[in-house]
Amino acid sequence: MNDVASAFKGGAAVRTTCPYCGVGCGLRVERAAAASESIIKGDPQHPANFGRTCSKGAALAETLGLEGRLLHPEIGGRRASWDEALDVVANGFRHAIDAHGPDSVAFYVSGQLLTEDYYVANKLMKGFIGSGNIDTNSRLCMASAVAGHKRAFGTDAVPCDYADLELADLIVLVGSNLAWCHPVLYQRVVQAKIKNENLRVVVVDPRRTATCDSADLFLPIRPGTDVLLFNGLLNHLRRDDALDWEFLDGHTEGFGAAMSAAKESAPSVAAVASACGVEEDAVLALYRWFARTPRVVTAFSQGVNQSTSGTEKVNAIVNVHLATGRIGKPGMGPFSLTGQPNAMGGREVGGLANQLAAHMDFAPESVDRTRRFWSAPRVATAPGLKAIDLFAALDQGRIKAIWIMSTNPVVSMPDADRVRRALERCELVVVSDCVRNTDTAACAHVLLPAATWGEKSGTVTNSERRISRQRQFLPPPGESRADWRIVADVARRMGFGAQFDYRGVADVFREHARLSAFENDGARAFDIGAYAKITDAEYDALEPFQWPRPVAAPERVTAAPTRLFADGRFYTRSGKAQLVATRPRAPAHRPSSEYPLVLNTGRIRDQWHTMTRTGRSPRLMGQSPEPFVLVHPVDSARFGVTVGDLVEVRSATGRVVVRAHVSDSVAPGHVFVPMHWNEQFASLACVGALIAPAVDPLSGQPELKHTPASIRRYEPAWHGFALSRAPLAVDGCAYFARALGAGHWRYELAGARAPPSWPEWADALLGPRTERIELIDSAGRYRAARLVGERLQACVFVARSKALPSRTWLAGLFAEETLSDASRLAILSGRPSKARLETGPIVCSCFSVGRSTLLRAIRTQELVSPDAIGKALRAGTNCGSCLPELKALLAEAMGVNARRADS
Ligand code: SF4
Numbered sequence: 001m002n003d004v005a006s007a008f009k010g011g012a013a014v015r016t017t018c019p020y021c022g023v024g025c026g027l028r029v030e031r032a033a034a035a036s037e038s039i040i041k042g043d044p045q046h047p048a049n050f051g052r053t054c055s056k057g058a059a060l061a062e063t064l065g066l067e068g069r070l071l072h073p074e075i076g077g078r079r080a081s082w083d084e085a086l087d088v089v090a091n092g093f094r095h096a097i098d099a100h101g102p103d104s105v106a107f108y109v110s111g112q113l114l115t116e117d118y119y120v121a122n123k124l125m126k127g128f129i130g131s132g133n134i135d136t137n138s139r140l141c142m143a144s145a146v147a148g149h150k151r152a153f154g155t156d157a158v159p160c161d162y163a164d165l166e167l168a169d170l171i172v173l174v175g176s177n178l179a180w181c182h183p184v185l186y187q188r189v190v191q192a193k194i195k196n197e198n199l200r201v202v203v204v205d206p207r208r209t210a211t212c213d214s215a216d217l218f219l220p221i222r223p224g225t226d227v228l229l230f231n232g233l234l235n236h237l238r239r240d241d242a243l244d245w246e247f248l249d250g251h252t253e254g255f256g257a258a259m260s261a262a263k264e265s266a267p268s269v270a271a272v273a274s275a276c277g278v279e280e281d282a283v284l285a286l287y288r289w290f291a292r293t294p295r296v297v298t299a300f301s302q303g304v305n306q307s308t309s310g311t312e313k314v315n316a317i318v319n320v321h322l323a324t325g326r327i328g329k330p331g332m333g334p335f336s337l338t339g340q341p342n343a344m345g346g347r348e349v350g351g352l353a354n355q356l357a358a359h360m361d362f363a364p365e366s367v368d369r370t371r372r373f374w375s376a377p378r379v380a381t382a383p384g385l386k387a388i389d390l391f392a393a394l395d396q397g398r399i400k401a402i403w404i405m406s407t408n409p410v411v412s413m414p415d416a417d418r419v420r421r422a423l424e425r426c427e428l429v430v431v432s433d434c435v436r437n438t439d440t441a442a443c444a445h446v447l448l449p450a451a452t453w454g455e456k457s458g459t460v461t462n463s464e465r466r467i468s469r470q471r472q473f474l475p476p477p478g479e480s481r482a483d484w485r486i487v488a489d490v491a492r493r494m495g496f497g498a499q500f501d502y503r504g505v506a507d508v509f510r511e512h513a514r515l516s517a518f519e520n521d522g523a524r525a526f527d528i529g530a531y532a533k534i535t536d537a538e539y540d541a542l543e544p545f546q547w548p549r550p551v552a553a554p555e556r557v558t559a560a561p562t563r564l565f566a567d568g569r570f571y572t573r574s575g576k577a578q579l580v581a582t583r584p585r586a587p588a589h590r591p592s593s594e595y596p597l598v599l600n601t602g603r604i605r606d607q608w609h610t611m612t613r614t615g616r617s618p619r620l621m622g623q624s625p626e627p628f629v630l631v632h633p634v635d636s637a638r639f640g641v642t643v644g645d646l647v648e649v650r651s652a653t654g655r656v657v658v659r660a661h662v663s664d665s666v667a668p669g670h671v672f673v674p675m676h677w678n679e680q681f682a683s684l685a686c687v688g689a690l691i692a693p694a695v696d697p698l699s700g701q702p703e704l705k706h707t708p709a710s711i712r713r714y715e716p717a718w719h720g721f722a723l724s725r726a727p728l729a730v731d732g733c734a735y736f737a738r739a740l741g742a743g744h745w746r747y748e749l750a751g752a753r754a755p756p757s758w759p760e761w762a763d764a765l766l767g768p769r770t771e772r773i774e775l776i777d778s779a780g781r782y783r784a785a786r787l788v789g790e791r792l793q794a795c796v797f798v799a800r801s802k803a804l805p806s807r808t809w810l811a812g813l814f815a816e817e818t819l820s821d822a823s824r825l826a827i828l829s830g831r832p833s834k835a836r837l838e839t840g841p842i843v844c845s846c847f848s849v850g851r852s853t854l855l856r857a858i859r860t861q862e863l864v865s866p867d868a869i870g871k872a873l874r875a876g877t878n879c880g881s882c883l884p885e886l887k888a889l890l891a892e893a894m895g896v897n898a899r900r901a902d903s
Helices: 003-007 082-100 115-129 143-153 163-167 183-195 210-214 226-239 245-251 255-265 269-276 280-292 310-323 343-349 364-374 387-395 416-425 483-493 505-517 536-540 633-638 758-766 807-815 821-829 851-860 866-873 883-893
Strands: 014-017 026-030 039-042 105-109 134-136 170-174 200-204 217-219 296-300 333-336 401-405 428-433 446-449 458-461 466-470 597-602 628-631 646-650 655-662 670-674 707-713 718-724 735-741 744-751 772-776 782-788 791-799 842-844
Touching: 014 466, 082 105, 082 401, 082 428, 082 446, 082 483, 105 115, 105 387, 115 134, 115 343, 115 364, 115 458, 115 483, 115 505, 134 387, 143 310, 143 333, 163 183, 163 296, 163 333, 170 280, 183 210, 200 210, 200 280, 210 883, 217 280, 226 255, 226 269, 226 280, 226 310, 245 310, 255 310, 269 280, 296 310, 310 333, 343 458, 343 505, 364 505, 387 416, 458 505, 505 536, 628 633, 628 646, 633 655, 718 758, 718 807, 744 807, 758 772, 758 782, 758 791, 772 821, 782 821, 791 807, 807 821, 842 851, 842 883, 851 866, 851 883, 866 883
Parallel strands: 105 134, 105 401, 170 200, 170 296, 200 217, 296 333, 401 428, 428 446, 597 670, 628 655
Antiparallel strands: 014 026, 026 039, 458 466, 597 707, 628 670, 646 655, 646 707, 718 744, 718 791, 735 744, 772 782, 782 791
């Protein structure tokens, strides 16, 4: 029986873990004849989600196809055998090391990797190549939380569990759009609010996000003022006599210095309110609620971490919990929410350049311990280059060979265009990925096909330190292989066969567990020694568990709760937690006359990272088929930008062209561009190109949320769009954005110059005129459709202005086997026939319910609540991710709120 057949033996569903965000939801996969018809649902037994999913998890089956997959090794663009490719990689790295030393090579890895992949990559680089030069895209996500935890607790450990959100009476969300970035956690908070009428939610965020839908209090602070806000809170807690002196005396150090810094920087509520740009009453409300509510969780995410003062922000938050003794107890604590599915697993193995392995740093005794454990000849003795420095070294020619695993730095890194240039001049770029065409893969000399979610096995750790199995339920397609196996194959070729001779993935996990316990004796928080000797069968059946789980634990395979710091003991030299004197620091770059706006970036609800997976789902692409910029109405008027315009957003490092949405969810003077788009989906929308590589001095995390920028309307000679059953070549257009729809591709287009003849232009785009109907009207509008037989194959619409026919109406025509005469006429006239109603961009992904449909139903059926909408249209009744938007639409229907480009 092969791995896949055995996974489904007895007709059972395969229990696995979602590949997207750090919530780490458990899923159940029921086998189907075709992978894309698999039934994937939330696992009711998994303690992260208890059966829930969000829109992305619910659409996973749509992403399992093989289109665009990298299926064979390639060298210089030609297909190669595994042996040949692995030899080139091993020899290339060996050659660079021999000629220039171990620090001339680097790995850049990913929070998408499984812990076992991460472990083997880290072991090869730090243990056998002998360099610290392995860093991870988690550097962009939570490095500041790591640095803050280590300063405060002496270890990178998150004290809270998800259940604490349900036990709390006050949840303060700082820089966290929980509703979109950790949707199932958000659903748990919403449910907790229903059950506990005392539970209050405060949102601290410069942007009014969907999460504010549940907020009792919203503080739209100025970016970068978080330290002030929390220093002011510490000051208030002292004045309000709300400190826990017993805890401070018995279990902490550094209170005096922290208090002095707080008093100095945030002397009064009025001073804090003024500096943060919010109402004094709102600040006071937060402070009073915090002071008087014992059970408080302060959850934070990228809005805190992605800053040049990210570590200070984290410690300012931790300080108020230490000062009130609100840590290590149910329903309270500072809670870092990780972005990626296995950011935490990467931290556990040492995937960050400044960690060695198993939560050990580069202290001589740790280096010696690791050397003995791995039988490694040359363990790295010093930290390697963090991500920004690593790519700078690449640009300077100091890195001669780099291996990028499961990540897309040409899109996601700050100053992304420089990253691309640096890769283009590097002597050896190896990319292992599951996708053939990414912006980073385009720079590779060697491409190695990696198995992806569902095709390989291993473990991931979510934001609450819970380790769960990802299980294989599909055969690896083509010649793809698990990442850990690829790395081990290269290690063997480099002469380290004995230490990388794993029989299977369970071997790697056991070794990882043994190292965590090796000479630990309670000195390191991360200890899963209880699993060091599990059998392959036990590994296969492994239930989700939280670390630590040391050898001494009485029962090793139960999900018994483990509360960190419950005994008031921390992992510092003194055993006491450290309050840190935190000082506010302004963002690195301020707006100027040239760049008068502040650019923020982040995720949207239905996309994940660079869209390599979510971009395959028509439902998920339906929420936002185009890259966009959110502009406040004040700035819309100031810069002459209206809804639906194409807008050029510029910064000191680059530019993008995206569609304007006008919304008061961003503050005046601020704009927001999502992080996901790249060259595979749009001509010029990689927001990373706009961001300067300024970093937090302690964590090395870049400032992704505060970039001075300018906007101006981009005025092409013509606007257009095309819909087509097959992909189209739109290379000649000045602007394009493509999105997969149901049975078709959608292309938004614009051009700098109109071609001499639109029909001739359409020849190249649509194919032979003999299959075409077309019309040019007196206003110069061109419309054409290609029919193959009686079916619509493709259509294109072009005009001098952005006023173009409805895409969703035309997309519906692709479902028709025979295009009626009425539809043909409608295409040529550019107006839907009366029978067809506009649906608009998708709001509810689960049931593909569009914005126009919703607004129409709200108005005509007089729907007044999400429940009523759910009864009428089913929207919002499955995963619940769209509930905040349904409420916003209800408000809009009553004449309030945002406008956006509907098409
Ligand atoms: S919240 Fe959504 S994206 Fe995150 S793990 Fe759960 S199902 Fe996946």
